[in-house]
Amino acid sequence: MSSWIPANAGFADAVRASFARQSMMATLSAEIVHLAPGEVDLAAPFAAQFGQQNGFWHAGAVASLADSANGYAAFTLAAAGTDVLAVEFKINLLAPAVGDRFVACGRVVRPGRTLTVCQADVFADSAAGEGAARESTRKLVATMSSTLIVRRQMVDRLTADDRSR
Amino acid sequence: MSSWIPANAGFADAVRASFARQSMMATLSAEIVHLAPGEVDLAAPFAAQFGQQNGFWHAGAVASLADSANGYAAFTLAAAGTDVLAVEFKINLLAPAVGDRFVACGRVVRPGRTLTVCQADVFADSAAGEGAARESTRKLVATMSSTLIVRRQMVDRLTADDRSR
Amino acid sequence: MSSWIPANAGFADAVRASFARQSMMATLSAEIVHLAPGEVDLAAPFAAQFGQQNGFWHAGAVASLADSANGYAAFTLAAAGTDVLAVEFKINLLAPAVGDRFVACGRVVRPGRTLTVCQADVFADSAAGEGAARESTRKLVATMSSTLIVRRQMVDRLTADDRSR
Amino acid sequence: MSSWIPANAGFADAVRASFARQSMMATLSAEIVHLAPGEVDLAAPFAAQFGQQNGFWHAGAVASLADSANGYAAFTLAAAGTDVLAVEFKINLLAPAVGDRFVACGRVVRPGRTLTVCQADVFADSAAGEGAARESTRKLVATMSSTLIVRRQMVDRLTADDRSR
Numbered sequence: 001m002s003s004w005i006p007a008n009a010g011f012a013d014a015v016r017a018s019f020a021r022q023s024m025m026a027t028l029s030a031e032i033v034h035l036a037p038g039e040v041d042l043a044a045p046f047a048a049q050f051g052q053q054n055g056f057w058h059a060g061a062v063a064s065l066a067d068s069a070n071g072y073a074a075f076t077l078a079a080a081g082t083d084v085l086a087v088e089f090k091i092n093l094l095a096p097a098v099g100d101r102f103v104a105c106g107r108v109v110r111p112g113r114t115l116t117v118c119q120a121d122v123f124a125d126s127a128a129g130e131g132a133a134r135e136s137t138r139k140l141v142a143t144m145s146s147t148l149i150v151r152r153q154m155v156d157r158l159t160a161d162d163r164s165r
Numbered sequence: 166m167s168s169w170i171p172a173n174a175g176f177a178d179a180v181r182a183s184f185a186r187q188s189m190m191a192t193l194s195a196e197i198v199h200l201a202p203g204e205v206d207l208a209a210p211f212a213a214q215f216g217q218q219n220g221f222w223h224a225g226a227v228a229s230l231a232d233s234a235n236g237y238a239a240f241t242l243a244a245a246g247t248d249v250l251a252v253e254f255k256i257n258l259l260a261p262a263v264g265d266r267f268v269a270c271g272r273v274v275r276p277g278r279t280l281t282v283c284q285a286d287v288f289a290d291s292a293a294g295e296g297a298a299r300e301s302t303r304k305l306v307a308t309m310s311s312t313l314i315v316r317r318q319m320v321d322r323l324t325a326d327d328r329s330r
Numbered sequence: 331m332s333s334w335i336p337a338n339a340g341f342a343d344a345v346r347a348s349f350a351r352q353s354m355m356a357t358l359s360a361e362i363v364h365l366a367p368g369e370v371d372l373a374a375p376f377a378a379q380f381g382q383q384n385g386f387w388h389a390g391a392v393a394s395l396a397d398s399a400n401g402y403a404a405f406t407l408a409a410a411g412t413d414v415l416a417v418e419f420k421i422n423l424l425a426p427a428v429g430d431r432f433v434a435c436g437r438v439v440r441p442g443r444t445l446t447v448c449q450a451d452v453f454a455d456s457a458a459g460e461g462a463a464r465e466s467t468r469k470l471v472a473t474m475s476s477t478l479i480v481r482r483q484m485v486d487r488l489t490a491d492d493r494s495r
Numbered sequence: 496m497s498s499w500i501p502a503n504a505g506f507a508d509a510v511r512a513s514f515a516r517q518s519m520m521a522t523l524s525a526e527i528v529h530l531a532p533g534e535v536d537l538a539a540p541f542a543a544q545f546g547q548q549n550g551f552w553h554a555g556a557v558a559s560l561a562d563s564a565n566g567y568a569a570f571t572l573a574a575a576g577t578d579v580l581a582v583e584f585k586i587n588l589l590a591p592a593v594g595d596r597f598v599a600c601g602r603v604v605r606p607g608r609t610l611t612v613c614q615a616d617v618f619a620d621s622a623a624g625e626g627a628a629r630e631s632t633r634k635l636v637a638t639m640s641s642t643l644i645v646r647r648q649m650v651d652r653l654t655a656d657d658r659s660r
Contacts, residue, residue: 023216024223051188052233058189059232059251064225068217086224087610088642090255090420090585092447092475094440109473110424114609115582115644117422119473143439143447145422145475147583147642149610252445253477255420255585257612257640259605274638275589279444280417280479282587282638308604308614310587310640312418312477314445353546354553381518382563388519389581390559397554398547416554420585 004038004108008080015040015072018083024064032072038108040072045101057097062104062122062142066091069106070118070146077111078150087115089146097141099124113150120144169203169273173245180205180237183248189229197237203273205237210266222262227269227287227307231256234271235283235311242276243315252280254311262306264289278315285309334368334438338410345370345402348413354394362402368438370402375431387427392434392452392472396421399436400448400476407441408480417445419476427471429454443480450474499533499603503575510535510567513578519559527567533603535567540596552592557599557617557637561586564601565613565641572606573645582610584641592636594619608645615639 008014012035019025019032025042028050034041042065050061067086075084106120122142129135173179177200184190184197190207193215199206207230215226232251240249271285287307294300338344342365349355349362355372358380364371372395380391397416405414436450452472459465503509507530514520514527520537523545529536537560545556562581570579601615617637624630 018218021216021218022223023214024225027214049188049192051186053183053186053248058187058229059254060225060229061189063228063232064223067224067228083218086258088255088257088583088612089224090253090475092253092439092477093251094447109422110470117424117473117583140440143449143475145420145473147422253418253447255640257604257642259612274587275635282418282589284638305605308612308640310585310638312587348548351546351548352553353544354555357544379518379522381516383513383516383578388517388559389562389584390519390555393558393562394553394555397558413548416588418585418587419554420583422583423581 004077004111006037006077008078010080011037011076014080015075018075019072022068025068028061028064030065030068033103035076037076038073038111039106040069040076041103041105042069043101043103046099057102059091059093062093062097062102063089063091063144065102065104066106066120066122066142066144067146069104069120070144071148073106073108073118074111074116074148074150077108077116081152083151084116084148085151087147087149089144091142091144093142095139095141097124099126099139101125116148116150118146118148120146169242169276171202171242173243175245176202176241179245180240183240184237187233190233193226193229195230195233198268200241202241203238203276204271205234205241206268206270207234208266208268211264222267224256224258227258227262227267228254228256228309230267230269231271231285231287231307231309232311234269234285235309236313238271238273238283239276239281239313239315242273242281246317248316249281249313250316252312252314254309256307256309258307260304260306262289264291264304266290281313281315283311283313285311334407334441336367336407338408340410341367341406344410345405348405349402352398355398358391358394360395360398363433365406367406368403368441369436370399370406371433371435372399373431373433376429387432389421389423392423392427392432393419393421393474395432395434396436396450396452396472396474397476399434399450400474401478403436403438403448404441404446404478404480407438407446411482413481414478415481417477417479419474421472421474423472425469425471427454429456429469431455446478446480448476448478450476499572499606501532501572503573505575506532506571509575510570513570514567517563520563523556523559525560525563528598530571532571533568533606534601535564535571536598536600537564538596538598541594552597554586554588557588557592557597558584558586558639560597560599561601561615561617561637561639562641564599564615565639566643568601568603568613569606569611569643569645572603572611576647578646579643580646582642582644584639586637586639588637590634590636592619594621594634596620611643611645613641613643615641
């Protein structure tokens, strides 16, 4: 489906290795459920410890999942030996983040050697009913646009030179 | 310092009660360190379980703290019996989120009966040196702008009517 | 294609009447090239007086077209007698805004009685070659997400009550 | 007031020369009213041809002024021989853009060798009364955050390499 051509033949392993280092993803019990050039879907079960005042998932938890989905979508197209960091993102919260699990679908909108722009949709999946009547519903709860920077090495956000200013 | 006049004389208690219900804030070990009309500062210690691939705090953890700071800054000016929910936010990630603790300073830019706009700066505080030579440095790591909606009751994001569409 | 059901049977006339009052659209020589429930495409020819320092279209000109496309997409689903105003938007500038004409395609992502979220893509169309060999190319130059508020009457941005604060 | 140290001693001339090439600024009758390291204020008179449906300034016109203010604020700190282009911006529209003139105050939040983040406030100035009783009021109508990229030469947005993908 994706028409992007990865620069790094080992992109899938690179994504999985980096994802395994993100302790936030482990904390959220998130996993990679789809991985293709320019496309990464992450899923996490609802868990009560990431709630806001009404018990819905906190916008920051939703944003964590979407930010990583966009980051890894960008990373699928990055050259070997690089790292990808978010420069900025904006999230629109469309509906209460409540459900059995959340799925963030990150997609590359425009790749670049320096900057990549991605878009993620976050869905809440809920199951209802019993046995044969059991049905699952999916609802769009948030949408995020992100700008990501591709760096030669695994360094701090923006540039190392920037830090010395 | 703040020139905003709260509509709810019990705003401080209302903020503290709502904050205590946000399980995400407890998960981050966040606390309220400043509370005034239109102004809320939240602080959280660095903790390794909210990291990204390089060990810095994940952008979603930084965003959680800033989103709640902006939300409670807006809530200080809301009428009694209302709830405040983020409609959207945008965060610029300015420097690696690394330090001993993070402080998100949420400020109301423009209050409204329906929509309120807030701005938050997130700082990383780090201490270095020993004894009398111990010094603390503060670095700006992110800035967030948020749009929040004030609702009459504690209901889902956006409107209850919206959900029936 | 659109699955949205308009609340106002006269939505097309309402959009056209409002569009005709936007002097900025006349200044840009913009026109409505697609109009359906939840969908509005606006097109404008490249014109040299809206340039930035390199002669490309200024980001503000691109944003004008996208903001109106999103606003009118939202307006197609609004009740009769209402007005729609942008609360905020974010635009990612993906490529130089250069071409023969620009087309902004605004789409409703989530409609609401109070707030509607839209997404617009802006394309640059360019023609090359002569006669039978003439070909047109389309390039994505920007993407915008917008939050819009639906108001009962034609009033100022946000609420009239807000202004009295 | 500004604590930024410009990398280009001729920054003021560089800003004025680039500003003079932005035909959009001439179209809006905008002028530079403040110029210092990391700080640029642009002003433009209200003009009816840039209106939205209620006669207020179109959000795109407000965004044009703020985008250029942020761009030139970033440009004051850029090295000689570079160009600055907006990668993205987000604008919150806080009040109707109506008044005698608009002033966009762009400020650098964080400069970088590659990316710079700026923040702009846009005010509407209005005069009322006659003679000695004449008073001017200033109202905040919008706030914008921008990410800008500094390029070695005057080239297209993002990278020239990017375009070849």
